Amino acid sequence: MTETTPQASDRSIDTQASGFEAVRQAHQSEMVEDYVELIAELIHQNGAARPVEIAERLGVTQPTVSKNLARLKREGFIEQIPYRSLQLTDAGRQLAEACRMRHRIVVEFLIALGVSPEVAEHDAEGIEHHVSEETLAVFKGFVRRTDETK
């Protein structure tokens, strides 16, 4: 009779823990996601993505970008020839596209909801990494419905 009494709240402890676990997971992919998304954006806007510009857009220093790009390279998302534009691999392009869509949906959702465009863009940068497939689908539906009604 020394066992911990399993009660109604037993399951919810694991559920709660898994929520926190998911947040930690999300934070581990966040840097990679933001970088590939930004690289794709720069290539689209400028025809080239250079580390110095990534640093500027993110508000970090060049060495930070240098170090982080090493991870992207190591994980197979980019190819880099020094002093040439960064290139996304197929995997990189694929991830970037998924991130771009998710980002766009979150921003459009917030705007449809009534948040100002600047703040929507601001908040989306963090929120996007914590939105499950289910929630994203709900966001998407809301945007679609709002667009129709308009």
Added chain:
Amino acid sequence: MTETTPQASDRSIDTQASGFEAVRQAHQSEMVEDYVELIAELIHQNGAARPVEIAERLGVTQPTVSKNLARLKREGFIEQIPYRSLQLTDAGRQLAEACRMRHRIVVEFLIALGVSPEVAEHDAEGIEHHVSEETLAVFKGFVRRTDETK
């Protein structure tokens, strides 16, 4: 004429950087916020908040909690007498209450929107830290309107 040509996108570079900056900021307060919120919840539910239970709820080890509690103590959010329940200071209680409210609003908002309760709780754990005052107000308004219509 060596100056960088200031164009329309000049402002938006800073804006974009400030978004990423805000995300980094949010992540710096996140641990403290989750801990005080959880401590308040445990005190409310159990009458006591013990480190071992915090570890369980967060899905981390006891030494991790021990180390993080040192920060909460250092920053004046808790008082701790070993082997007694953790106590929140006034500042701690205040922060915990703000976090609890924000958390509740985010969860209720997602549910009102059509997300399942489990997923709403899951996603809220990360989203809550990236919601500005403006967005939170919009969420709150949406929940209120939904409740009325019901």
Added chain:
DNA sequence: TCGATAAATTAGACAAGGCTAACTTTAATA
């Protein structure tokens, strides 16, 4: 009241993502 058990802490390692300072390399231009 004492001794077993659970709780908590300490020590030490590691990975990630920031930074500054110093150096190398490329590219633009005079």
Added chain:
DNA sequence: TATTAAAGTTAGCCTTGTCTAATTTATCGA
């Protein structure tokens, strides 16, 4: 084409949050 400015890298430091292993300490039930 030779200089120089800009871009990029390297080295090394810091902080945060995680872990394991080992140790200390308090509590509680026999």
